[in-house]
Amino acid sequence: MADKILFELVCPTKQLVSSPVDMVVVPGAEGDFGAMERHSPMISSVRPGVIDVHDGGKIADRIFVAGGFAEVTEERITVLADEALPVAELTKDMAAARLEAAKAALADARSDHDRVAAERQMAVAEAMGAVAH
Amino acid sequence: MPSLKDLRLRIASVKSTRKITSAMKMVAASKLRRAQSAAEAARPFAERMERMLGTLAGSLAGQAGAPKMLAGTGADRVHLIVMVTADRGLCGGFNSSVVRSVRHLTAQLLAEGKTVMILPVGRKGREQIKRDYAKQLIEGFEQLGRKGITFPEAEQVANRITAMFAAGEFDVCTVVYNRFKSVISQEVTRQQLIPFPAPEKAAAVQGGAVFEFEPTEEDILTSLLPRNLAIQVLRALLESQASEQGARMSAMDNATRNAGDMINRLTTQYNRSRQAQITKELIEIISGAEAL
Numbered sequence: 001m002a003d004k005i006l007f008e009l010v011c012p013t014k015q016l017v018s019s020p021v022d023m024v025v026v027p028g029a030e031g032d033f034g035a036m037e038r039h040s041p042m043i044s045s046v047r048p049g050v051i052d053v054h055d056g057g058k059i060a061d062r063i064f065v066a067g068g069f070a071e072v073t074e075e076r077i078t079v080l081a082d083e084a085l086p087v088a089e090l091t092k093d094m095a096a097a098r099l100e101a102a103k104a105a106l107a108d109a110r111s112d113h114d115r116v117a118a119e120r121q122m123a124v125a126e127a128m129g130a131v132a133h
Numbered sequence: 134m135p136s137l138k139d140l141r142l143r144i145a146s147v148k149s150t151r152k153i154t155s156a157m158k159m160v161a162a163s164k165l166r167r168a169q170s171a172a173e174a175a176r177p178f179a180e181r182m183e184r185m186l187g188t189l190a191g192s193l194a195g196q197a198g199a200p201k202m203l204a205g206t207g208a209d210r211v212h213l214i215v216m217v218t219a220d221r222g223l224c225g226g227f228n229s230s231v232v233r234s235v236r237h238l239t240a241q242l243l244a245e246g247k248t249v250m251i252l253p254v255g256r257k258g259r260e261q262i263k264r265d266y267a268k269q270l271i272e273g274f275e276q277l278g279r280k281g282i283t284f285p286e287a288e289q290v291a292n293r294i295t296a297m298f299a300a301g302e303f304d305v306c307t308v309v310y311n312r313f314k315s316v317i318s319q320e321v322t323r324q325q326l327i328p329f330p331a332p333e334k335a336a337a338v339q340g341g342a343v344f345e346f347e348p349t350e351e352d353i354l355t356s357l358l359p360r361n362l363a364i365q366v367l368r369a370l371l372e373s374q375a376s377e378q379g380a381r382m383s384a385m386d387n388a389t390r391n392a393g394d395m396i397n398r399l400t401t402q403y404n405r406s407r408q409a410q411i412t413k414e415l416i417e418i419i420s421g422a423e424a425l
Contacts, residue, residue, distance in 0.1 A: 014174040042345035071185045
């Protein structure tokens with residue numbers, strides 16, 4: 001088995017994960033990508049979706065992120081997430097409540113800035129709804 | 134010489150002051166624990182963000198067309214100082230030390246013929262700086278983080294800065310805040326936010342590794358830079374809040390101790406005068422009896 005890659009997941013208020021794993025599949029802006037040890041260095045933005053953490057030949061963890069950035073180097077992958085939540089803790093109700101809030105925000109958006117923010121929230125909520133159970 | 138009654142009143146009043154200060158100390162201590170862990174939890178994100186941005190900045194260095202937030206406007210004329218203080222006093226030198234640092238910086242920049250704007254976060258700082266630099270003061274923020282600083286609050290401040298920058302209102306932005314070192318010590322820190330100061334270390338560590346970018350460097354930078362600003366502001370607010378509670382706790386601890394000393398001193402004085410009075414009365418009675 002190849003060596004492991006250090007996976008770090010941080011969101012603004014805390015560090016969620018920092019552990020060596022076999023592979024991490026990240027929803028990149030231009031398609032999902034898997035990062036293993038000795039991946040070529042790259043920086044990508046992350047769209048709202050699920051990060052799959054592969055370890056020991058199976059998916060060890062699934063974490064929902066609401067967008068952010070990922071930095072991959074040969075020995076490390078760092079994901080800076082706006083928000084992160086294990087998929088197991090996601091519920092349909094949460095996603096639906098968020099979608100409602102985002103719709104309301106979009107309806108009251110006055111400036112372009114507000115509208116863009118609301119649309120981003122919509123995308124997050126939709127991605128959440130797609131994986132929630 | 135104060136009368137016995139005066140002394141009694143004095144002691145009672147100092148005792149109630151001590152009760153208040155010791156209660157404030159307890160409150161600060163419990164708030165401190167929360168604020169401290171929040172500040173420490175926010176550090177990894179801010180540090181990684183800085184590292185990532187450093188890598189990006191390194192790979193874009195010297196290229197034309199880098200976003201202004203990274204490269205600066207090319208001018209160095211108008212400075213914006215974000216001053217982070219508390220809304221409340223009674224926390225020792227916490228507010229004054231930030232204000233002093235801002236005052237120095239402002240004086241220095243004005244002497245160099247630059248224009249300065251001060252954006253105060255927190256009521257106390259605004260009140261103190263108003264005496265000297267009322268003209269430089271612009272509307273700021275108050276009452277942030279009453280229930281702990283949240284990301285949307287930091288974003289609110291950052292959005293304001295971004296909007297001002299986009300409108301070309303300033304060239305350089307610096308934030309001045311208290312960095313939390315330990316419960317009893319805070320360090321006034323000046324951090325430049327715009328243009329982003331590219332760390333020289335980061336470039337060396339990467340050793341010229343070429344990064345791929347998805348989508349493009351410019352796209353990532355334009356979304357990463359405002360985000361970084363919000364994160365750095367969040368970090369400053371969190372650090373400042375933890376420092377505030379730490380400063381208040383040690384200030385109140387001192388005040389409680391001083392009140393205790395004062396009570397002891399007053400009590401001794403009270404007992405002495407009471408004894409003196411008793412002795413005096415006794416002497417009067419005895420000498421009266423002897424005179425008969």
